[in-house]
Amino acid sequence: MSRDQEDVKTLSRLGQTFSARISRTISTAYAEGGESYRFVRRPFFTADSDEYASARELKRALIAQYREAALEEVIGGGEHTTELGICYHLETTERTNFNTIPLKRSRERLLSDFKVLDGIRDKTERALKEQGYHSVADLVGHGRFGGRARRFLELVEVRDTYRLIEWLGKRYSKSHPLTLYATGLHAKEQLLFVDIETLGLYASPVILIGVARSAGETVTIHQYILRGVHEEPAALAALLSHVDGESAFITFNGRAFDMPFLEQRLAYYRMRGDLRRAHFDMLHHSRRAWNGVTTDSKLTTLERHLVGTRKADVPSALIPEFYESYVRTQNIGPLIAIIDHNRQDLLALVHVFSRLCEDCSCP
Numbered sequence: 582m583s584r585d586q587e588d589v590k591t592l593s594r595l596g597q598t599f600s601a602r603i604s605r606t607i608s609t610a611y612a613e614g615g616e617s618y619r620f621v622r623r624p625f626f627t628a629d630s631d632e633y634a635s636a637r638e639l640k641r642a643l644i645a646q647y648r649e650a651a652l653e654e655v656i657g658g659g660e661h662t663t664e665l666g667i668c669y670h671l672e673t674t675e676r677t678n679f680n681t682i683p684l685k686r687s688r689e690r691l692l693s694d695f696k697v698l699d700g701i702r703d704k705t706e707r708a709l710k711e712q713g714y715h716s717v718a719d720l721v722g723h724g725r726f727g728g729r730a731r732r733f734l735e736l737v738e739v740r741d742t743y744r745l746i747e748w749l750g751k752r753y754s755k756s757h758p759l760t761l762y763a764t765g766l767h768a769k770e771q772l773l774f775v776d777i778e779t780l781g782l783y784a785s786p787v788i789l790i791g792v793a794r795s796a797g798e799t800v801t802i803h804q805y806i807l808r809g810v811h812e813e814p815a816a817l818a819a820l821l822s823h824v825d826g827e828s829a830f831i832t833f834n835g836r837a838f839d840m841p842f843l844e845q846r847l848a849y850y851r852m853r854g855d856l857r858r859a860h861f862d863m864l865h866h867s868r869r870a871w872n873g874v875t876t877d878s879k880l881t882t883l884e885r886h887l888v889g890t891r892k893a894d895v896p897s898a899l900i901p902e903f904y905e906s907y908v909r910t911q912n913i914g915p916l917i918a919i920i921d922h923n924r925q926d927l928l929a930l931v932h933v934f935s936r937l938c939e940d941c942s943c944p
Contacts, residue, residue, distance in 0.1 A: 636899045640906060643914030652808075652913050656920065661805065663822075665852070666815035669806040671920065675928060678798045679935035681772070686941070687765025691737055691745075692717040694759060697752055698729045740766040742829055742859035755836075756865035761941055764861050764934075767829045769795040774831045774934070775820075776926045777839050778919055780901045786810040787846055788904050789919060790820045793927045802927055804920060809908065814850050817843070821854045829859035833880050833930050836862040863933050870937060884929035887936055895922050 652669065653659055661670035691697070693716060695706040714720055717737075720730035736745045742763050749760050764772070774793040780786050790805045803823070805816040820843070832839050840856055847854045868878045875886050884891065895903050895918045903915035 632896055633899070635893075636895055636903075639893050639895065639918065640903060640915050643918055644906070644910065644912045645914075647912060647914040647917065650913055652916070655913065656917065658804075658806075661815070661819055663815045663818040665818045665850075666812060668812040668815040668819060669808055670819065671804045671806065673802045673804075673924065674796070675800045675802065676798065677800045677928065677931055677935075679769075679795070679800065679931050680939040681767075681769050681935075682762055682765030682938045682941050684765055687762050688737060690762045690941075691759060692734070695720070695726075697733055697749065697759070698726055699752075700729075701726065737766070742766050743857065746859055746861075754865070755862065756869040758866075758869075758941065760861065761866050761937055763859070764829065764831075764938065765941075767827070767859070771827045771829055772831050773823055773828050774800075774927055774930050775835060775839060776832070776923055776930060777842065778897075778900050778904075778923050779842060780810075780904065782838075783842075784845065784849075786813050787816065787842065788813075788900075789923050790816050790843075791923045791927045792820060792823050793931060794823070800928070800931055802924055804923060806916070806920060808916075813846065814852065817847055817850065817852060817854065821852075824854075824856065824858065829861065830856075831861050831863065831930065831934055833867075833926075833933070834862065834864045836860060836864075863930060863937065866937050867933055870940065880926060880929050880933070883933050884925075887932050888929075891925055894925065895919060897922070 647655065656671055658669060658671035660667050695701045695709060695714075695717065696703070697717070698720070701709070709720070709723075709726075714723070717730050718734055720726045721734060723730065733748065735741075736748065745763050745766075746760060749757065749763070753759060772794065774791075776791045777787050778789040778791075780788060786807070788807045788810070791802060792804075793800050793802045795801075803819075805819040807813055807816055830840065840860060844856055847856075864878060867883055871878070871883065871886065875882050881891065881894075895915075900919050900922065903919055907913065907916040907919075
């Protein structure tokens with residue numbers, strides 16, 4: 582069983598065990614009744630929380646600003662049709678030419694570490710290098726380690742990063758730099774930055790799927806937005822249209838949340854869609870890189886450290902409440918806040934990834 586499949590099973594088991602506890606941590610949940618949905622408020626912030634008060638004030642201001650305004654008139658975009666229905670699609674372009682690890686640097690670093698092979702630790706690696714072996718490729722003809730060296734070299738040569746990540750995961754932690762170096766085996770255009778917004782932490786609809794990818798000297802962001810939860814299958818189908826055999830996912834905590842969540846939603850609708858691709862989770866690498874430098878490893882904290890503080894933003898935990906306000910009033914103000922939050926999360930993820938790759942590219 583692959584690591585991704587194990588993660589999905591683990592999340593499912595934990596969700597079933599702690600669903601009651603989880604339901605108390607989200608601000609709004611939904612209950613399905615036929616084809617309609619009713620939202621049930623949940624306590625998350627205390628009434629006197631400054632963050633909660635600021636968010637409520639932001640929502641009131643947005644509702645006043647966008648009263649009777651239409652989504653397409655304010656943000657552009659339009660309906661996106663799939664074989665499973667329609668959702669709303671917004672495409673934006675940002676001038677952000679992010680860094681990646683050069684292919685040559687990636688290969689050199691991956692093949693210079695002999696400890697990726699079973700049976701080799703520091704002492705054995707030093708001995709082998711003293712004997713004139715300088716790369717895993719040099720070990721292909723070795724009597725003891727040759728077979729393992731050939732298999733690892735093949736993964737690097739064919740750029741099979743999905744299996745390469747599994748291999749490295751058996752030898753090192755999720756935050757080990759070698760995993761990040763493996764991103765350099767992909768062309769920049771093959772990297773898909775993914776971030777989702779949902780109505781809860783488990784077994785609830787995805788209401789927005791954001792996908793960003795390189796387009797020359799810019800980053801193109803596609804956001805698939807649900808004007809009602811019945812549009813979720815269409816948004817999932819739209820996501821799948823971006824994924825091909827060469828794709829690799831870049832996320833922030835996506836190994837534990839985004840990807841298992843999307844897998845569960847695909848299964849819920851019995852949709853055919855394979856998200857088993859190379860997946861690089863920047864949360865683990867960020868913790869290693871900025872441990873002790875920032876107060877925590879939240880994406881917004883890292884964004885503030887690298888590029889500055891966001892403008893007014895809805896806290897992630899209050900997105901369900903904002904969406905409920907949008908559905909209940911049909912005022913697009915709260916929905917615009919969710920869309921902007923998702924876009925800023927994607928850009929922050931690009932900046933974090935770029936900085937990590939820049940540091941790895943240094944001699």
